[in-house]
Every structure is written in structure tokens, then in C-alpha cells.
Amino acid sequence: MKNRYMPTAISLYMNYFIHGIGVIILAQNMAMLATKWHTNAGGVAVVISSLGIGRIIVLLVSGALSDKFGRKPFVILGIITYMLFFGGILMSSSIAVAYIFGILAGIANSFLDSGTYPALMEMFPNAKGTANVVLKAFISAGQFILPLFVSFLVASKMWFGWSFVVALVVLLISLIFVIFAGKFPAPNEDAKEAEAEEEKEEGPGAKLQEGNLWIDGTLFILYGYISQATFYLVSQWLSQYGASIAHMGDTSSRALISYYSIGSIVCVLLTAVLAKKAVKEIQFLGVYTLLSFASLLLMYLFPTALICSIMSFVVGFSAAGGVMQLGLTVMSTFFPKGKGTITGAFYTAGSIASFTIPLLTGAMSSNLANIILFDVFIALAGFVLAVLITIRYYKLFGKKRQGGANLE
Numbered sequence: 001m002k003n004r005y006m007p008t009a010i011s012l013y014m015n016y017f018i019h020g021i022g023v024i025i026l027a028q029n030m031a032m033l034a035t036k037w038h039t040n041a042g043g044v045a046v047v048i049s050s051l052g053i054g055r056i057i058v059l060l061v062s063g064a065l066s067d068k069f070g071r072k073p074f075v076i077l078g079i080i081t082y083m084l085f086f087g088g089i090l091m092s093s094s095i096a097v098a099y100i101f102g103i104l105a106g107i108a109n110s111f112l113d114s115g116t117y118p119a120l121m122e123m124f125p126n127a128k129g130t131a132n133v134v135l136k137a138f139i140s141a142g143q144f145i146l147p148l149f150v151s152f153l154v155a156s157k158m159w160f161g162w163s164f165v166v167a168l169v170v171l172l173i174s175l176i177f178v179i180f181a182g183k184f185p186a187p188n189e190d191a192k193e194a195e196a197e198e199e200k201e202e203g204p205g206a207k208l209q210e211g212n213l214w215i216d217g218t219l220f221i222l223y224g225y226i227s228q229a230t231f232y233l234v235s236q237w238l239s240q241y242g243a244s245i246a247h248m249g250d251t252s253s254r255a256l257i258s259y260y261s262i263g264s265i266v267c268v269l270l271t272a273v274l275a276k277k278a279v280k281e282i283q284f285l286g287v288y289t290l291l292s293f294a295s296l297l298l299m300y301l302f303p304t305a306l307i308c309s310i311m312s313f314v315v316g317f318s319a320a321g322g323v324m325q326l327g328l329t330v331m332s333t334f335f336p337k338g339k340g341t342i343t344g345a346f347y348t349a350g351s352i353a354s355f356t357i358p359l360l361t362g363a364m365s366s367n368l369a370n371i372i373l374f375d376v377f378i379a380l381a382g383f384v385l386a387v388l389i390t391i392r393y394y395k396l397f398g399k400k401r402q403g404g405a406n407l408e
Contacts, residue, residue, distance in 0.1 A: 020142025045362035052355025054106020063344020071119035078111030118339035133322035137268035144261030211334030228350030260316035267321020291318035
């Protein structure tokens with residue numbers, strides 16, 4: 001807590017609390033939005049896919065530019081663009097207009113990712129994994145609270161748009177703070193310090209060990225796609241799966257997303273505790289991806305209310321509890337000198353998943369069981385990739401690189 005960047009970090013975390021809301025707000029208001037836009041659930045799913053397009057458009061470029069111009073401008077751009085999304089969706093009267101604002105949401109997320117993930121790794125160089133995983137806790141908190149708030153609005157017969165208005169107010173407060181009081185380190189400052197330390201220990205000209213761009217870069221890009229696809233798919237369709245396949249009521253099926261979010265928050269807390277004990281980020285990847293596969297498989301094989309409730313918690317724990325953020329942190333170990341660039345590349349792969357998964361699942365929406373089965377195979381592919389990344393990590397670094405630490 002003595003870290004001078006802590007107030008700015010808290011503001012960054014609050015942005016991702018709202019991002020957690022933004023990821024599922026269209027799905028949680030699907031019925032109301034479908035009526036407003038004169039379409040059905042499949043039409044709303046198409047709008048949801050537009051978020052992925054927005055990320056694809058700017059993420060790779062904005063990541064590289066944040067290495068050059070710093071993190072703060074991109075955080076500010078992200079907040080402003082997200083505000084346009086929340087306000088724009090409320091004003092939209094058709095799929096076409098909503099699609100444009102959905103693209104803006106993806107662009108906003110790209111700007112935030114390009115500025116926030118590298119900034120946190122630079123603010124807390126001795127706790128990169130923990131700092132990034134805590135972001136996931138705030139995302140999950142937003143995803144936990146929103147379904148409850150939407151259920152309250154529905155039960156009270158209040159305007160669904162209040163969920164959008166609250167998000168706008170929080171973002172406005174964050175924007176004012178970041179503009180006038182936000183403090184950020186110089187881009188890649190920690191890597192320069194680490195290389196200087198390496199030269200001090202090994203002699204002049206010593207370089208940091210790095211991964212192979214083609215082999216390791218390809219593995220991480222594929223992992224970025226798969227890890228995003230695994231939790232993005234289930235977060236969008238879990239409530240509908242519970243209602244249609246497990247025959248749960250409206251409130252209890254919406255609560256599945258809350259169980260999912262609680263699981264992700266518990267995972268973040270556990271990961272933070274284990275990181276304090278010097279458990280490496282790489283050691284989490286295989287375990288968490290295996291749990292994701294197993295929990296989704298059980299949910300598909302035994303679609304009862306009890307199993308869906310329990311497995312929602314487990315899949316939230318394993319797939320949405322920060323495993324993607326841990327993957328990015330491990331990638332920064334392989335490629336330490338361009339955190340903005342690798343963040344852009346890693347999350348561009350994820351954004352492709354955000355675009356393609358809703359389109360694929362929208363076409364499969366007549367059979368929700370097949371959607372979950374599809375996610376089972378995606379999670380299995382994620383486990384295979386995690387194993388390959390782990391093998392590469394120990395081949396390159398052995399026991400030299402240590403895991404997380406406290407936020408100092």
C-alpha cells in the first residue's frame with residue numbers, strides 16, 4: 001500500500017469493474033433489448049459480436065503505441081469510448097445503430113487493455129501476476145453485481161436503462177481522477193531496470209533471456225484466443241442454458257452468472273495468496289485449464305439445477321478467475337521489452353474470439369446443449385496449449401524466474 005501508484009491503480013481497477021458489467025450487460029438485458037431493436041436473442045448475439053470487431057480494429061496498434069507514448073492517454077481514451085457505448089446503447093433503436101456502439105465498446109476495451117495491463121506490470125514489478133489477476137477480481141465483481149441489479153430492476157418493474165446509467169456515472173468519476181491526478185511509470189521501465197540488473201550480475205552486454213517469437217508467440221496467441229473463448233462463451237449463455245436445459249426459473253438461472261462470478265473472485269484471492277508464497281504464474285495455467293474442461297463436461301453431461309449451480313462456480317473459478325491475465329503475465333516473461341505490444345497481440349487473439357464465438361453460438365442458439373459441448377472442446381484445447389507453454393517455459397527459464405509477490 002506504500003506504492004505511490006496505488007491511487008491510480010485503484011482507479012484502473014474500477015474501470016475494469018465497469019468493464020465486467022459491459023461484457024454481460026447486453027446479454028443480461030437481452031429480452032428488453034430484443035424488443036427495443038425489433039429482433040430476437042440471435043439478433044442481440046450479433047450485436048454482442050460487434051465488441052470483438054472493435055477490439056480487432058485498434059488493439060494491436062494501440063498496444064504498440066502505448067509503448068511509445070505511454071499508458072495514460074490510452075486509459076483516458078478507453079474511459080471516454082466506453083461512456084459512448086453505454087450512452088449509445090440506450091439511444092439505439094435498431095440492430096444497425098446498436099452494432100456501431102458495440103464496436104465502440106470493443107475499441108474502448110482495447111484502449112483500456114493497452115494502457116492498463118502494461119501499467120500495472122510496471123507499477124508493481126515484483127507482483128506482476130498478482131496485479132493483473134486482481135483486475136479479474138474487479139471484472140468478476142461487476143459480473144456478480146449486474147445480474148442481481150438487473151433482477152431487482154425487473155422485479156421492481158423499473159427501467160432497464162438504470163444499469164447503463166450507473167456505469168456511466170462511475171466512468172465519469174474515474175475519468176476526472178485519471179486526467180487530473182493519475183500517475184503512471186515510464187513505458188517498460190521495469191524491463192530496463194531488470195536488464196541493468198542482469199548486466200550487473202552477468203557482466204556488460206548480458207541480455208535478458210527471451211522466448212522464440214514464432215514458437216512461443218504462436219502458442220500464446222492461440223492461448224489468448226482459447227482462454228477468452230472459454231469464459232466468454234459460458235458467460236454469455238449460462239443463464240439461458242440453466243433456464244432451457246436445466247429447467248431453472250428466471251431468478252435462479254440468472255443467479256448462475258453470480259455463482260460464476262463468485263468462483264472467479266475466489267480464484268483471484270487464492271491465486272494472490274499462493275503468489276505471496278512464491279508459486280509461479282506458470283504453475284497455475286495447466287491446473288486451471290484442466291478444471292475448466294472438467295467442469296464444463298460435467299455441466300453438459302448432467303444438466304440439473306444442482307450440477308449447473310456447482311459447476312458455474314467451478315468454471316468461474318478456473319476459466320474466469322484470472323487465467324487469461326496469468327497467461328499474459330507469463331508471456332511478458334518470454335517477451336519482457338514490449339509489454340504494450342504483447343498485450344495488443346495477446347488480446348487481439350482474444351478479441352477475435354469475442355467476435356467469432358457469438359456468431360458461432362448465435363447460429364447454434366436453437367440447441368443450447370450443443371453450445372456448452374462446443375465450450376467443452378474449446379477448454380480441452382486450452383489445456384493442451386497450457387501444457388505446451390509450461391514445457392517451453394521450463395526449457396527456457398528453468399527455475400530462474402520466480403513467481404508473484406506482494407503489491408509493494
